[in-house]
């Protein structure tokens with residue numbers, strides 16, 4: 075049977091302190107938003123590569139560290155990956171880079187796969203290398219029965235990295251590199267995303283739409299007055315408003331926004347795939 079990978083999206087949505095400092099417009103990102111987006115994407119990629127997956131904190135609701143570890147232990151997972159974004163002081167500062175925590179052991183799978191994940195993250199991103207570190211003090215590394223690795227994919231309190239952590243392309247990149255490390259660790263061939271964009275399953279019909287997610291196809295540029303929209307691109311879907319990160323371009327006293335393709339999460343934990351025309 076194929077290996078079972080437990081995926082941990084780091085924290086709960088409202089975990090105290092786990093967020094970026096506020097941007098000038100008062101906005102901020104919960105660490106969970108990054109962790110969860112990467113977790114969802116990683117799950118998709120690992121399945122494509124033939125793994126089975128177990129999402130140990132699949133939604134915003136509270137799942138304690140003990141509950142997550144217990145889920146993975148009970149299911150007999152073969153590997154546990156915990157996805158995080160880092161912070162130093164919680165105020166904008168200069169700490170930067172990626173670090174990976176493992177259970178240090180010369181012949182152990184945690185260190186072996188952790189080093190592979192870290193290698194791929196360093197290859198695929200343009201981030202500072204903070205190294206592979208002893209994570210034996212971390213709950214999810216200490217109490218899991220299977221090899222476990224925790225990645226810190228950048229600093230929420232570094233302005234440049236916070237913006238990266240909020241971008242769907244960087245989230246996607248992290249998921250891809252983590253998956254490549256896991257594949258290499260288990261001797262499984264990494265399977266790239268099919269090039270043919272026609273192949274993905276058709277969007278669910280509106281009546282059957284579940285909480286799983288929806289695809290929205292939108293034009294690449296939207297325009298509106300930035301005052302009203304708080305400097306963010308907003309999409310309304312089924313009475314639900316969610317914000318997406320986009321490039322802002324000043325035009326004739328107003329602004330245009332480049333809507334970016336990617337997975338976005340709504341306030342009620344639905345995720346929405348945005349596809350540019």
Ligand SMILES: [Zn+2]
Nearest residue numbers: 084105158159
């Ligand atoms: Zn964290």
